[in-house]
């Protein structure tokens with residue numbers, strides 16, 4: 006493979022990593038609190054707010070059920086508003102974050118709901134505030150689950166990022182489509198797939214390892 | 227006259243261990259007045275009246291056992307004491323404060339003087355033993371150095387100093403409950419609530435945990451409320467007992483009184499569990515309704531506190547001027563008194579005489595039948 010092509014792959018890899026890591030970061034920043042709220046705001050729970058829970062839950066579901074490629078196109082005006090442009094890797098971060106946030110929220114909600122309600126009650130019996138319960142009990146106890154959830158989110162984002170080529174986002178997926186498919190360069194397609202597989206493997210291995218390390222001293226009661 | 231003189235001149239002022247002067251009539255730590263707890267109906271299931279018109283006083287510094295069958299309302303009762311639940315009616319007063327009316331920060335402050343231990347320990351798996359014990363102190367906003375010092379004391383108190391850096395997954399059930407106890411005592415509460423704290427432990431470990439609770443009560447003066455469905459736990463540890471059945475208090479008093487003369491069927495059933503059925507199966511199978519020539523009449527003699535078990539057989543034998551066979555016996559000591567029953571055989575023809583003799587000495591006797 007020529008130098009030029011290798012340079013193309015390296016550049017696309019960086020673009021993918023840039024888009025995925027930033028949208029994962031922003032998605033976590035927004036999605037984690039949302040997920041914690043969803044997990045604790047039903048009737049009788051810590052921050053009981055059933056109505057808000059219902060509304061946010063519905064919005065989350067709506068976003069989650071919109072196919073990503075449609076989401077990308079549908080929110081172009083919003084993307085332009087936030088990023089100043091709707092083209093390029095930086096602009097692509099907007100739809101990626103919009104997709105990642107509800108996804109991460111649901112994953113975080115599931116991880117938090119795994120925690121034994123007895124622990125919440127125990128902390129409450131010591132006179133802990135709801136916020137203290139979240140910070141001192143729910144998050145630390147859910148940590149291995151949260152790490153796995155984030156791993157899953159990053160892997161999914163790698164997949165999504167392949168689709169933002171549609172709005173000129175660049176990245177590995179875009180490279181694969183333009184060179185591998187449209188210009189019929191099977192070796193380019195192969196290279197893209199190999200890099201993507203390697204990235205997914207690396208992320209998953211790292212996440213599993215971290216979760217296991219956090220978990221070793223935990224659980225297995 | 228200054229305040230100091232006012233105190234020293236009047237009646238001697240009783241000061242509790244925290245240095246707070248004890249007001250007259252404050253020998254009651256927990257008071258329930260007409261408390262009702264109804265859980266609202268949910269998804270088609272009707273509402274549950276878990277507690278119904280409960281009046282109760284729990285003595286300061288005492289160990290009080292609350293015993294009842296599953297679903298009797300025991301957990302509901304403790305959860306009202308530490309304000310995790312609000313009563314549907316009536317008042318719950320703890321140490322002079324009406325906890326059933328406190329909310330928000332006031333409630334949280336009051337909860338720090340009430341510790342609780344649980345059947346399944348409820349330790350955080352992400353924290354070591356020492357860190358678990360530190361949790362209530364962090365919540366209460368103690369400084370790091372104060373926490374470190376206090377945790378050290380507590381680890382020593384419950385005798386697990388060598389396990390301080392172990393995670394719960396590395397501890398045995400008994401060790402976990404010791405951590406739970408240390409954690410419950412961290413903020414120096416006046417009351418310790420125990421909801422089935424030994425139900426998940428083997429008998430030997432149960433024993434050591436009960437001993438620890440007894441020591442804590444004796445040396446720290448902590449009032450202990452012990453929820454259990456096991457008579458043996460109440461018997462080993464408690465001074466007072468409250469028997470609760472279907473949300474109502476059916477019997478209460480000192481353990482020694484209640485269990486030497488149980489009145490309510492529930493109490494009698496609990497007592498039966500400890501004392502067993504006394505009549506061995508092999509004997510029960512041989513019992514016949516009619517006398518057998520040259521056989522024996524079989525009597526059950528109740529031993530209830532006042533009766534000295536060791537002399538009952540001898541005295542009966544002397545009164546009848548005949549041999550009295552001791553066929554079976556089950557005697558236990560409850561609150562320092564003997565409780566149980568003796569199964570004795572007397573000559574078949576003397577059954578009536580023996581019962582009359584027992585009645586005369588105010589001993590409960592029961593004619594079970596005859597054996598060859």
Ligand SMILES: Nc1ncnc2c1ncn2[C@@H]1O[C@H](COP(=O)(O)OP(=O)(O)OP(=O)(O)O)[C@@H](O)[C@H]1O
Pocket residue numbers: 265266274275276294295296297298299300301302303455
């Ligand atoms: N949060 C709740 N919502 C609805 N009903 C409840 C709730 N908690 C308890 N109950 C009901 O109230 C009754 C008393 O329950 P409680 O837990 O106080 O009993 P318990 O004596 O502690 O029983 P166990 O020995 O099984 O723990 C039961 O019928 C139970 O189903």
Ligand SMILES: [Mg+2]
Pocket residue numbers: 300301302421
């Ligand atoms: Mg219970």
